[in-house]
Amino acid sequence: MRLGRLDYKWVALSNTTLGMLIATINASILLIALPDIFRGIRIDPLAPGNTSYLLWLILGFLVVMAVLMVSLGRLGDIYGRVSLPSFRFCSRSPGCMAARARSG
Numbered sequence: 558m559r560l561g562r563l564d565y566k567w568v569a570l571s572n573t574t575l576g577m578l579i580a581t582i583n584a585s586i587l588l589i590a591l592p593d594i595f596r597g598i599r600i601d602p603l604a605p606g607n608t609s610y611l612l613w614l615i616l617g618f619l620v621v622m623a624v625l626m627v628s629l630g631r632l633g634d635i636y637g638r639v640s641l642p643s644f645r646f647c648s649r650s651p652g653c654m655a656a657r658a659r660s661g
Contacts, residue, residue: 580622587618 594614595602602611 583622584619587615591615 591602591611591614595610600610601607602614
């Protein structure tokens with residue numbers, strides 16, 4: 558019985574560590590994409606008076622990600638681990654194909 562409980566602790570630790578790794582990679586992707594984002598909206602975020610745009614973009618992204626993580630985690634608890642990823646796949650696939658068709 559004690560061995561099973563020890564295994565559960567390691568699984569919980571590895572899941573938490575993997576989640577933090579994915580969140581860090583997600584934030585890094587935003588930082589890498591920032592120059593292209595600001596080039597697209599034609600704003601120099603490092604110019605005097607424009608640094609607030611940079612802060613709003615980064616903090617807004619992090620707030621949205623936090624809200625989505627809690628909300629989707631709750632939906633996963635309600636509907637189960639299988640049906641929520643299936644719904645996400647079915648809802649994302651047509652959107653990705655439409656965006657691909659529109660862009661090129």
